[in-house]
Amino acid sequence: MHQLSVSDFFVHKFGFAVDHEVFNMQNIIEVNQISYNYPERSLLFDNLSLNVREGEWLALIGQNGSGKSTLARLIDGLLVLKSGAITVDGLSVNDENINEIRNRIGIVFQNPEDQFVGATVEDDVAFGLENRQVPREQMHEIVEKSLKSVGMWQFRERIPANLSGGQKQRVAIAGIIALHPKIIILDEATSMLDPQGRKDILQLVRDLKEDNHLTVISITHDIDEAAGADRVVILNQGQIIDENTPDGIFAKPQRLKQIGLDAPYPAKVIEALSRRGITSDKQYMNDEELIAWIKQLVSRM
Incomplete structure (x- = not known):
């Protein structure tokens, strides 16, 4: 009997080829048969499983209430599972490991002002480093490098609230990059930006991903943002209903329309x-x- 190669198997089974480098990547996040519900509500997730490969850009798309942001908060330990298990970079998400896990994950939220704590841009990026008791001289070097990497060094003495939406997101990203995470989660991080600002932020994250070997999870309603990912997962009412390359997902516009999504x-x-x-x-x-x-x-x- 002829034995199919890995690539041939995926073509035969799912209709798309798999890059060998991507296939051989290790999982940096493993979500294993998790269940979760908000108080006094029915189950949102019921035995949900999902793996995120190290170094990939994964886009999570779905209607409001489908569970995208909830899943991100479970991965970061901001919410507690009802059952099942999640591991991040080999560590179980639990009280014992929560600080170490949060050191490995940076989340950029929809409204960057929710993340600002410093009086100036420079102070804000330094805040996380101060909490880690990084020596002052080293801290200045990291802050400068982080702000320069997002094109915001010249704004270091500005008040964050007075910046434009795109500039605020750049500062929020700089604060995360300064802490050297392995994973960045974009939680609707570009939804409040104009088209050019959205494009600029996504290109910035893409460049940082390549330069720092990051894993990116993009939670988004922006289909064009999802189209630039390595892999797209569709969540609907707490269930994964499709998972494929962007080509495979967006080749079926009518199916997307049926579940309230655009192409x-x-x-x-x-x-x-x-x-x-x-x-x-x-x-x-x-x-x-x-x-x-x-x-x-x-x-x-």
């Missing part, structure tokens, strides 16, 4: 063209690739 504009265009007999050999394209493909089509007419 990226290029995917909609490709689907509309396919109904008119014009097909593409790619399931998903970004705007630039879509425009280039359409120009090629027009040039052949």
Whole structure:
């Protein structure tokens, strides 16, 4: 009997190929058969399992109330499980390990002002380092490096509340980077930004991810943000209903619409063209690739 390779198995079973490097990555987060409910409410998660691979960008998408942010808070130990287990970088999420786990995870929230505690940008980035009793000379070096890495060093003496939305998110990210986490969770972190600000922040996180070998979990309603991930997981009423590459997820706009989600504009265009007999050999394209493909089509007419 012919034995399928790993890549051939995934093509045969799920319809998409798996990069060997991604497949061989170790899990940095393991969520094993967890159950959770808020007080006086029915179960949100019932035996939910999910792995996050080290070094990947995972996007969690779903309607409001689907459990995306709750899952992030369970991973960080901000909420307590009813049953099941979560491990982060080999450590069980429990009272004994909670401080060490939070040292390995940085969360960027929707409203960065919720994270600000310092009178100035520089003070705010230094706050976490002071809590860890980092020597003052070393602290100054880390703060400067962190602010420069997000393009905010020239604003170090400014009051955080007086910054623009995008600048506030950059400062919040600098405060996290200063603590050298292994994992960054973006909890709707770009939802209050304009399109250009959103694009800038996502590119910043992408660059920091590569430079610092980070794992990123993006909790988002922004489909374009999810389209730039390595893997997309759809949560619906506390259950994982689909998990695939962005190409595989967004190749089915009608299915997404049925569960109240949108699809990226290029995917909609490709689907509309396919109904008119014009097909593409790619399931998903970004705007630039879509425009280039359409120009090629027009040039052949």
